Amino acid sequence: MTTLMASLSLIVPSSSSQATSYPTSPLTSLVRPLLPQPAVHSRLRERCGFNLRITTSPGSACGPRSPRVHVHPHRNNLPRRRGHKKRIVFYEDESPAIEAAKPFTPAVEMIPLDPIPPDDNCLQELVPGLSVAFALDDGPAARIALEEGHTHIVEICFSPAGPRACAGGTTEEIHEERAQKLRLVLPASERAREGRAALALTDLQLRTARDFLAQALPYALASRPDAGNVRILITTPAGRPTDAMAVAGCYLSFVSRKSVDGVLRCIDEEEDYLSVWKGEVSGDEVERAEKIARAWSWLTAVAVKHDDHDQDRDQSES
Secondary structure, three states, rough: OOEEEHHHHHOOOOOOOOOOOOOOOOOOOOOOOOOOOOOOOHHHHHHHOOOOOOOOOOHHHHOOOOOOOOOOOHHHHOOOEEEEEEEOOOOOOOOOOOOOOOOOOOOOOOOOOOOOOOOOOOOOEEEOEEEEEEEEOOOOOHHHHHHHHOOOOEEEEEEOOHHHHOOOOEEEEEEOOOOOOEEEEEOOHHHHOOOOOOOOHHHHHHHHHHHHHHOOHHHHHHHHHHHOOEEEEEEEOOOOHHHHHHHHHHHHHHHHHOHHHHHHHHHOOOOOOOOHHOOOOOOOHHHHHHHHOOOOOOOOOHHHOOHHHHHHHHHOOO
């Protein structure tokens, strides 16, 4: 009995001894406690729900390429065809040869321009009492013969050499025994100009020539057949008709109250006039002369044409 109790005391612990805890599983002591994992930050495009996909190879992402089909009606999509060989055959033509084309002949015969003889001054009367001419270098005797019978002369010339030399654009009025003369000096640079001689007179020279002619031959005398025994001559160097026609057109436009273009057209339509004086004033030069013709002048009241209404008013006032 004593032996049995002793053995039981080894198996059943007494209440007085300290209680011993046994693990329920042999692996419990081997498992370490889990530590909190660090927070993983997602990308911004994932948080915003934005998916970005970049395809660098169309064949890898989009699958195999579709075979080439005729999608667009372009010549590159059409099947290749070989062109048929052309056969070139030569035949002998027994028909008569075609005659060469005849040169074109205009239906209206062209009117040739009058050539300027080197020894002709081409004196031309534009209106009763007003003429134009070329001043040839034939000496003083020829000039005196040309100016004979004229009461007023507008001389367009280059500056003379020697002590009488003057600058271009100069205006000089001379009273001689035979006639009153207005000299308009051209620039020296115009002497060696080739081709068409353009208008070289200044606006002041055109204005002075307009008043000089209007004072000598006002409209009241210019409208008479005899021009009141007034004879005006405009001379210009050979080959320079533009300066003379610009002076004449400006004066006639001023006294008749017509446009310069209309006056010059009337001169061009005259069949009896020499062609050397026709069509020599360009459009820009006509505008310059028109501006001078419409400018103010103290001769407007006495030398310019007045309408019937203006004449009746003047008579009533007198």
